[in-house]
Amino acid sequence: MPSCLHCRTIRVAALCLLLLLNACVADMSGPERHLETSAPARVYDDSTPVQVFDAYTLSTFMGRHAEACAKAGLTPAQLKSAEQQTFAAGDWRPDDYGQALRQRLDLRSFPSLLTGFTNDSQRTHLAPSWQTVQLDKTAYTGRTDDLECTYVVFATADWNGNGVRDWLVLHTQQSPHDRTLRLAFWLVITDPQPKGGLLQAQLLAIDEYEGLAARSIPAGEARDYVAGILNDRILPAAGRPASAPR
């Protein structure tokens, strides 16, 4: 069953990360402990009302991720009933999602081609190499000489069930040097706060469009997939040596 394969990949990846982390901490003196990071305070005790900006993309998304959407309360019936709800005072719904993504999205928070064109200090679209092509209420398009990116926030809802509104984003990447390949990333911006830090994205899946062919890469295989594409095609096309560690 494909879903079981998926689980196993994630489990193996998690184990590898755990071993790597243990190796890093092992040489420090004193005992090591795992820290629970603080979760944001709940805004809604029961269900968080859903905001829809692009109904077509949302229905595509719901078709593709039906199980996860049902878990997050994103079903057509629930969407309809959610419309009558009112928004709580502490619920951050900015007027300008495009600008927030441009200024504050951590481009290294998910596996993508951006990892090959960012570094520790240049990890948002505010880095000088980025030019704004389009900036909108719910969308942003930016480009450098080596990469073009678009973002569309198509809905917001409480995806991870912690009572805080998350943003559902369709994000595309394309190299101007290799236009046969287009990548679409289904992202969730988890627990965005109005101030005090970068926006972190969680990857749900990558859609690959190669000419007329299309296929989907689950999140668990995304890192290996991106490393391969970066080293074999995108970095050489941009005149850079392959550098992404496998």
Added chain:
Amino acid sequence: MRTTHRIAIMLLSLVLSGCAMQQPVEVLRPDEFSTMATRLRTELVRRGLLDENGAYEPGLPMNSHGEYRPASFGEELYKRLSTRFRMPDAATGGLTPETFAASASPRDDVRIGKGGFVMAQGMDIITVSIIAVTDWNGDGVNDWLLVCRVKPLLGNGPRDYYLAVDNVTAEGVLQPKIIAIYDCQDGTCVLVTGKARKDVLGFDPEHPYVDATPGDQVTLPPGSPAPTGGVHEDRRVEEQSLAN
């Protein structure tokens, strides 16, 4: 470092202490101090932390001077060290997280040790460790020497930031100064100090701010059709319904 090695260095430093003004160094991570001493030898000799033979004078714990010392450097650095040396903030503030603790999301894996911490955040593994306690700026008060290593799971790296926190007190955010950056790109590593830090960082470490005001110039790629919708026309978000 092997014990015999360390004894040799101690003896050497005892012999030499008579002829050179040397600052005692309390080394908390011998492996990291050794790497730092190799990469930044000239600077450490200039500041009197190493003698001309590369030996240091092991210092005593400085509690006798009433200086602040936390029970766990790891917890202290995680909760209080500013992240602003890594990336610029907006002049109005709020674009980047103030501390590592503030930057952590519930999905990040954070491990705290006595001498530092490790956090797995997105595509990066970030390690912050205390290397040594010594008087770095020569004002008679001890300072902390740190290393922040950012090791990417994808893309260029790793990068080591060598940091000094002057005259540490018990309260507030710890604002480090970047001594040097050891940066690896496309398989080549360089040590960067002084004005050249700006080229690696992409911003001036003495003025770590970026203009984030929405005066964004829209630049169209060559040969592209005009986009629909301007930048600043009606910023309000309109909601629409799936049920219609």
